[in-house]
Amino acid sequence: MPLPRFDRLPAGRQEQILAVARRQFAEHGAQSASYNRIIEAAGFSKSAAYHYFDGRQDLLRAVLDGVLGRLLDALGPWTGASDEAQFWSRLDAGAAALASHLLNHPDDLALADAAVAHAREDGRWLGWFDALVSNGQELGVIRTDVDRELLVAATAAVVRTADAWALARAKTSPEPAGPLPEESGAQLWALLRGLWSETGPFLGGAGGSTGAR
Known part of the structure; x- marks a missing residue:
C-alpha cells in the first residue's frame, strides 16, 4: 500500500x-x-x-486496489433475493453493470484480470460471489452437491469469462458503447444453468434449467 x-x-x-x-x-x-x-x-x-x-x-x-474497488462498485453489494425471479433479476443487473463499466473504462478492462487475481489475497472479489451462491442455494437455484469453495470460484470465473467474451464482441460492433445485447446475457445464463444444476456438468448430465431463465 x-x-x-x-x-x-x-x-x-x-x-x-x-x-x-x-x-x-x-x-x-x-x-x-x-x-x-x-x-x-x-x-x-x-x-x-x-x-x-x-x-x-x-x-x-x-x-x-483502485481497479478492484471500481469493479465492485459497478457490481454493487449482493442483496439477498427473496425468490428465484428476483435472484436472476439482481444477477442480471449486476453482470450488466459490470460489463458496461468495463466497456466504458478501457484501463480498468485491461487490468481487470490482474485486479481479480490480486483480490484473491483478501477475498473481496470472491466474497461477492460467495454471497450470491449462498443466496442461490437458499432459494434452491444453485446445487449443493459440489464443494462450496469450488462452486464460488467456478461461478466467478464463468461471469468474468462471459463478460470478456461479450466485451470482445461489443468492440467489433459499429454501435456506440452502451448496454450489451440481450444475447450476451442469454449466453451467460445458459452457462450458469449448466454449472448450477444438479444434472449439470459435474455429474455428466445435459444441464437442466433452474426455472425462470
Missing part, C-alpha cells in the same frame, strides 16, 4: 499519479510497464517516488 506521505498529498494529486500509473500498466502490462517511465510521466523524481511508494509492486498494488 502507499506510504503515509502519499496519503497526505491532495486528493487530486493522488488521483493524477494513480491515473498515470494505471494508464501505463494498462498499455504495457501489469508486469511489463516501466517504473521509471511511470514516475517520469507522473512528474516526480525517482527519489521522490520512494517517499510515496515502496517500489514498483507497491504502486501496482495501489492501482489494482
Whole structure:
C-alpha cells in the first residue's frame, strides 16, 4: 500500500499519479510497464517516488486496489433475493453493470484480470460471489452437491469469462458503447444453468434449467 506521505498529498494529486500509473500498466502490462517511465510521466523524481511508494509492486498494488474497488462498485453489494425471479433479476443487473463499466473504462478492462487475481489475497472479489451462491442455494437455484469453495470460484470465473467474451464482441460492433445485447446475457445464463444444476456438468448430465431463465 502507499506510504503515509502519499496519503497526505491532495486528493487530486493522488488521483493524477494513480491515473498515470494505471494508464501505463494498462498499455504495457501489469508486469511489463516501466517504473521509471511511470514516475517520469507522473512528474516526480525517482527519489521522490520512494517517499510515496515502496517500489514498483507497491504502486501496482495501489492501482489494482483502485481497479478492484471500481469493479465492485459497478457490481454493487449482493442483496439477498427473496425468490428465484428476483435472484436472476439482481444477477442480471449486476453482470450488466459490470460489463458496461468495463466497456466504458478501457484501463480498468485491461487490468481487470490482474485486479481479480490480486483480490484473491483478501477475498473481496470472491466474497461477492460467495454471497450470491449462498443466496442461490437458499432459494434452491444453485446445487449443493459440489464443494462450496469450488462452486464460488467456478461461478466467478464463468461471469468474468462471459463478460470478456461479450466485451470482445461489443468492440467489433459499429454501435456506440452502451448496454450489451440481450444475447450476451442469454449466453451467460445458459452457462450458469449448466454449472448450477444438479444434472449439470459435474455429474455428466445435459444441464437442466433452474426455472425462470
